[in-house]
Amino acid sequence: MPTIAPLAGAAAAGPMVAVYVHEPEQQQAADRDLRHECLVRDALDELRRSLQARGGHLLELHGALPDVFAALHAALPFAALWAHEETWNAVSYARDRRVRAWAKQTGITMHELPSNGVVRRLASRNGWADTWQQRMRSPIVPTPDQILAPAESVSDEAWQALPVAMRTAATPGIAPAWADWQRTGEARAHDMLHSFLSARGRDYRRAMSSPNEAPESCSRISVALAVGTMSIRQAYQAARRRARGLREEHATRRDAEAAQWMHSLVSFASRLHWHCHFIQKLEDEPRLESMHYAPIFDGLRPSEPDLERLQAWRDGRTGYPLVDACMRSLRVTGWLTFRMRAMVMSFASYHLWLDWRQTGPILARWFTDYEPGIHWTQCQMQSGTTGINTIRIYNPYKQAEEHDAAGVFVRRWVPELSALSDADLIRPEHTPLMMQQMTGCLVGRDYPAPIVHHETAYAFARDRMHAIKLMAQQSGSAARVYEQHGSRRTPLNSRTR
Ligand SMILES: Cc1cc2nc3c(=O)[nH]c(=O)nc-3n(C[C@H](O)[C@H](O)[C@H](O)COP(=O)(O)OP(=O)(O)OC[C@H]3O[C@@H](n4cnc5c(N)ncnc54)[C@H](O)[C@@H]3O)c2cc1C
Incomplete structure (x- = not known):
């Protein structure tokens, strides 16, 4: 309850x-x-x-x-x-x-x-982090043992007085593909948090970006937070209790395992803070769901989507194995680790030069944990249209080398490539033709050739983004965005890379 x-x-x-x-x-x-x-x-x-x-x-x-x-x-x-x-x-x-x-x-x-750390009618971001801490540390409201229902609420007479169309609320049952991890009932959500804080989360800080390890090592509470069967305060207080327990348990001796746990708990608590930090932005400016932070970014990317690119990205057929594996897996499971979400968004926005308002709704529909305040502000951040954040253009090849070097994730979701060697899986188009023939996977026939040339697309995006970011800074747009939305804990970072 x-x-x-x-x-x-x-x-x-x-x-x-x-x-x-x-x-x-x-x-x-x-x-x-x-x-x-x-x-x-x-x-x-x-x-x-x-x-x-x-x-x-x-x-x-x-x-x-x-x-x-x-x-x-x-x-x-x-x-x-x-x-x-x-x-x-x-x-x-x-x-x-x-x-x-x-x-x-x-x-x-x-x-x-309020249900979280988001402040309605916030006058200034100064002091917001302190308010967040106060809210997170305040006691959890006890659940009433007894609820008094109005006598007439269940009577046939009252029910019959409602128009028929309002009484029917048929919704389907859970679809099996993601049912196991993604059930949202309160008991399941709290089991999930408990298993994370007591066992699964130990290696969270190291494993959180890996598409292979993260499904187990991340908390997976995002769906419960989005649907409302768990509060951020419950998660935060549980993490603090766990940290306190660890400190007491290991007070007298240095312990590598305890240190690993503490690092993971600190990372987890920061993300709970980010949860509200991002939602606060949409609370303050609801228009961010569909409009850029500053008008200077309007027209940066074409308003009409390049349908060939959009469909290839959506269907996991871009010719970039890790991007394709992420999109195919997301469609089925409803979840991706943060790093992979950032990479697929960055790839769409920079390599394919698609507007986040064309790609964001596809991800929103597929994310079981869709939370508009986090989603739209992250979509804009990974597309470089905030004016205040570091521009990160993820290199999908490097991400594959770092997070799926053995190709486990790619082989699972892009099975047509599974016979290639680990090295060839990163950039299948570089596989010698004879090897492609021997493995039965011809690039261009059985798996698409890269939809864009990485180095060319990267350089184009980097130059355009560098120029527009400079304009945002010179015009004062970036300063305005920082004043209203910037985290007071992180200095304004204008570095482009
Ligand atoms: C383009 C893009 C879109 C995203 N859309 C959503 C969304 O719709 N809903 C959503 O909950 N998260 C979204 N995220 C953030 C993040 O990827 C997910 O919160 C996280 O992967 C959820 O898994 P988890 O519960 O195991 O997270 P954990 O890593 O275990 O973190 C615990 C909780 O902290 C919060 N959190 C973690 N990372 C972030 C972050 N970067 N920003 C804000 N809060 C964070 C979430 O509430 C999460 O449940 C998005 C990220 C990107 C790059």
Whole structure:
């Protein structure tokens, strides 16, 4: 049962009913996929059981807001709405405004409470990190043991008063391909965190970038955080407890294993901080989902996509084995390690010179942990359009050498290359023709030749990005972005490489 302040607040105020509204507008949004519906379904089933065990109820409704609330209010009059402050996409932003206006007009009190370190109506980034620490260290809200449900909430009469279309909320079951790792129910999410903090996470700092090791060595809590079955505060406090336990356990002797654990826990805690740091950007400027940080970047890349390039990237047929393996694996599993996400985005934005607004929605639909505040700001960061971050143009060959030298990941997801030697797997087009014939994999026939020439594409992107970044700095755009969004812990870094 999620330990959530709105639930505790509503339960303390009197009889309450929990409501989940399946919104068609959200289900049809460009960043939504069936896999997200399945994950929500999983979480709701467990939530329903937890509420019922406490005497409460979960009402699942279907329709647009605030229409659904208006119909519900007519059937089951209520005095207040309790919710978390949500920083999601443009659809939810517009919906929240409509709901607030409706509540005001109807005389219903709206309580919106923070769920993480993101600060609503933030005046300045100065001091933000301290607020984040305070929130993370404050006590977890206890889950109410008993929930008083309004007597009429489950009566046939009240239910029948709702329009039929709002009562149906059919969503499919979990799809098997990613079900094992990516279930979102609260119990599963906390098992995941526990197994990470007690065993899997020991080598986190070293292994987090490897497409082979990261699925096991990373926490994998991102889906639970995105769906809301775990809070950042729960994860942060659990990590602190683990660190405290390690310090006590190893107080008297130096221990390499404990040191390794501590490094990993520090890295993990920083990422929990980043989680909110990035979402704060979208909270402060919702337009970042679809617009550049500064107008100076408008027109940098063509607004009409090069469809051949876009499709090759999406389908994992660019001729760059590690990029292709990542895209094919992501489509099936819904997850990639940070480094591989950054690489596929960088490849699309720099090598293929595609606008992040053409590629970002594809990743959003495929990421089971899609979180708009992190996603869009990362997409922009990996495309060089923030003006304040180091421009990193990942070299896919170097990434393969460093993170998949034995070709385990590439062989798994690009099986047509599996007979090539480890060295040839990095750049199959350099494999001698006779070897290509012997292994039954002719580049250009069985596997695509590189869609762009690496050195040429790299040099083009580097020059263009260097020039525009200079313009952003000279025009004052970069300073404005830093003032509003820059991390006060990291100095402004203008180095290009
Ligand atoms: C282009 C791109 C798009 C991304 N889109 C998303 C997204 O939609 N949703 C999402 O949760 N993450 C996104 N990330 C960040 C990161 O890749 C994932 O958070 C991470 O891989 C999730 O796996 P994990 O839970 O095992 O992470 P861990 O490494 O175990 O980290 C723990 C938690 O810290 C947070 N975190 C980790 N890395 C980052 C980061 N770089 N920035 C912000 N928070 C971070 C996440 O909440 C994560 O669950 C994106 C990264 C890139 C480069």
